[in-house]
Amino acid sequence: MNKLWLYLSFPQLQLDSLLQQSTSEQSLHKENSQKPWVIWHEEKHQICQLNQTAYQAGIRVGMGLGTAAMLKHDIEVVLYQEKISQGMLSDIAHQLYLISSDISFWGSTGLLLQAHNMLTMYGGLPQYWQMIQQHIPNAITYHYASGHSPLAARLLATTKWNTITDDHSSIQQAIQPLSLQHTELSSAVVKKLARVGLHTLHDLLKIPFADLAKRFDADVTHYIGQLTNQISHPIHCFHPKQTFERYLELLFDIENLQTLLKPLKILLTALASFLKSRDLLTHTLHIKLYLRDTPSVDIKVESRQGEYQMDVWLSLITLKFENLSLSSPAYAISLKVDNTFVRSPDKQDLFSRKQGTFSRLQLQSLLQAKLGDDALTTPQLSNDFRPELMLNNTLTNMSSNQAIHLQPMRPSFLLSKPAPLQEKVSIAYGPERIHTAWWDQDTVIRDYFIAYNSIGQWYWIYKTPDNQWYLHGIFS
Amino acid sequence: MPNKITFQIKLDQTKLASILIINILYINTVYLFYIMHPTIHYLKNKKLLWQACHTQTDIKSEQTTGFTSLDNALQGGYPEYGVIDIRSPIGIGELRLLLPSLLTRQREFSSELITFIAPPLSINSEMLAEFGLNLKQILIVQPKTQALGLWSAEQSIKSGCCHSVIIWHDLVSVTHIKRLQLAAEKGQCLLFIIRPYQNEHISLPVSLGMTLAPAKEGIQVYITKGKGLKPKQIVNINMHTYWPELSQLAPSKVLHFPTAIHKVG
Structure with missing residues (x-):
């Protein structure tokens, strides 16, 4: 079986990531996508990505910023950041990994797919390619080509051949007229070859392979060998990560948190599809808001049950945002999920009349998002005679296996700190002496009584050895 | 009592229903009667007759x-x-x-x-x-x-x-x-x-x-x-069964601490 490789080249990932926000229905965003946008590479001092409007104005890749500004005065300039492209590329690779087994990164702009071992499964190249196309997000610009070696596929894709075929001769025909400048060869080598009259690949491929090695240096021989599959080309396949991390640069600075929910939706939708396709859930989202001139804000949103759905997370985030205000506008957001776990559906009663469908953990997350983490507790027991130690309530119930001996006749409410008794009471029961903790500083010697006052309220009071009376609890 | 029932039967059906409801005390007699009489049976089917025992049925x-x-x-x-x-x-x-x-x-x-x-x-x-x-x-x-x-x-x-x-x-x-x-x-x-x-x-x-x-x-x-x-x-x-101690009606259990109460003032 002949080997077949597919190369996908993504020339403007950062621009695509920026402009995918404009696909939302807001008219404000639509205007933004009509503006000329360019991505400016700082080290190379040239424009490296631009949108259609900028292209129509005459701006081209490789221009300086000055020239571009002369051609169009209102261009929107964004600095090139390699990590954005890499992030996007990794997301696309994750998507494609679900349908194609061997994927390898090529720099920060290209993906190489091994096609020949997938054809049996999809029943042919057209079907396979259709599947791949469906899994590339719509807003992404890309060029593609197939080839019998990785280098051939890459060469054809970067020159925008945009054809998928396994016909050897048509691939050869497409390769031969290509200029050597498009190849992986360094510009010095290309110049050297040009001096001896070799300008296109056709010129090089004419020469028998054995002669090449004699006439030119190793670089050329190696390249042509790999291009024509005579020398093997090692490929490092990509393995998907089990974590999700994405960064989104905003079209414009946003200070209003409600407006910020719109771009956040894009990230959450991506997260939902990431988790859903793997049948995973997560407990925690780490949202980072990058603020202009001030340190960035980290927001942790928790769902105790574990969720993947965008709507659920969005409602939790909305509640979280209600207690938050930004000191300066945000220019970017990122979403990170570290821990995921496999979903296991909890059994539900099909015959219950209840329409409420929350689970206990969902309710807890909802309340915590609005009220704060410390507002929710579950009562705990402690194995101590001191009544005040019963108040160490936390949300996570430590299920102590030891049987705690529970004292009868305890009040339903305890004062957080015993208060001096201020009224006249009649005693109904007692005394019950608690003498404990003689081994540490909080030694307790108290005689407890149950008493009622004139209007019939039931108190739990105690007397200290020096005859001081305190109110400690109320029998509600 | 049988006389009273015979008297009611002579009235028209809706009036009969209302009177029956008022006279719930006679429910037993009515019950004996309705086994025999088709009118009451008819009223019951039409849900015009309410019986006091119906309220207790759906308590869980x-x-x-x-x-x-x-x-x-x-x-x-x-x-x-x-x-x-x-x-x-x-x-x-x-x-x-x-x-x-x-x-x-x-x-x-x-x-x-x-x-x-x-x-x-x-x-x-x-x-x-x-x-x-x-x-x-x-x-x-x-x-x-x-x-x-x-x-x-x-x-x-x-x-x-x-x-x-x-x-x-x-x-x-x-x-x-x-x-x-x-x-x-x-x-x-x-x-x-x-x-x-x-x-x-x-x-x-x-x-x-x-x-x-x-x-x-x-x-x-x-x-x-x-x-x-x-x-x-x-x-x-x-609440004596649940909390016998929390009752003001247990004089035998009340201990008097006059000094304590005075101290509290």
Whole structure:
């Protein structure tokens, strides 16, 4: 079986990531996508990505910023950041990994797919390619080509051949007229070859392979060998990560948190599809808001049950945002999920009349998002005679296996700190002496009584050895 | 008595129905009669005849209050779901009145929660555990404001994972109660609102309204409102079986500490 490789080249990932926000229905965003946008590479001092409007104005890749500004005065300039492209590329690779087994990164702009071992499964190249196309997000610009070696596929894709075929001769025909400048060869080598009259690949491929090695240096021989599959080309396949991390640069600075929910939706939708396709859930989202001139804000949103759905997370985030205000506008957001776990559906009663469908953990997350983490507790027991130690309530119930001996006749409410008794009471029961903790500083010697006052309220009071009376609890 | 029945039969059918309802005391006689007479049979099929025994049919075990006298006054117990308004000062046994019912409901709906919202003081877990409640199925919510308390209550009762919610709250309006009633129906949950005495002129649309007052042997319940109940009943509840020590009627157990009481002043 002949080997077949597919190369996908993504020339403007950062621009695509920026402009995918404009696909939302807001008219404000639509205007933004009509503006000329360019991505400016700082080290190379040239424009490296631009949108259609900028292209129509005459701006081209490789221009300086000055020239571009002369051609169009209102261009929107964004600095090139390699990590954005890499992030996007990794997301696309994750998507494609679900349908194609061997994927390898090529720099920060290209993906190489091994096609020949997938054809049996999809029943042919057209079907396979259709599947791949469906899994590339719509807003992404890309060029593609197939080839019998990785280098051939890459060469054809970067020159925008945009054809998928396994016909050897048509691939050869497409390769031969290509200029050597498009190849992986360094510009010095290309110049050297040009001096001896070799300008296109056709010129090089004419020469028998054995002669090449004699006439030119190793670089050329190696390249042509790999291009024509005579020398093997090692490929490092990509393995998907089990974590999700994405960064989104905003079209414009946003200070209003409600407006910020719109771009956040894009990230959450991506997260939902990431988790859903793997049948995973997560407990925690780490949202980072990058603020202009001030340190960035980290927001942790928790769902105790574990969720993947965008709507659920969005409602939790909305509640979280209600207690938050930004000191300066945000220019970017990122979403990170570290821990995921496999979903296991909890059994539900099909015959219950209840329409409420929350689970206990969902309710807890909802309340915590609005009220704060410390507002929710579950009562705990402690194995101590001191009544005040019963108040160490936390949300996570430590299920102590030891049987705690529970004292009868305890009040339903305890004062957080015993208060001096201020009224006249009649005693109904007692005394019950608690003498404990003689081994540490909080030694307790108290005689407890149950008493009622004139209007019939039931108190739990105690007397200290020096005859001081305190109110400690109320029998509600 | 047979004479009276013969007299009624001569009237037209609708009048007969109303008179029968008024004369519930004669129900036994009527019952004997309707086996024989097709008119009563016809009325019963048309659902024009109401028999007193019909009310008792759909009372479930989890609705019991745990106190026989209160069960009788409430015709079987608390409503299945809805809002119960309790007006009471703190510390007279208002929570203890609810505990037996909470325990039964927790056993019935073992996977669901009891939620306490905004208790005025810290709830003592030892007391709850000693009464037999499973602490793991209890959630205590302490919101910062009263409005947040109502919000938490609404979320909890409509969630479907709580069988009972108890909230301590001062001010409630008719709109709040209507919202909470709908939520309670959605989640099939019982919401107890405990609030202090207030002078109110409006009647809140609650399922059951009770005003509590201290009593020597337990607590006195004044039923202000309830669906299908005889209004303005006063029920004295004896809590002696549950908490014998918390009774002012046990003179033998009262120990007098004159010095202590004087000291307190």
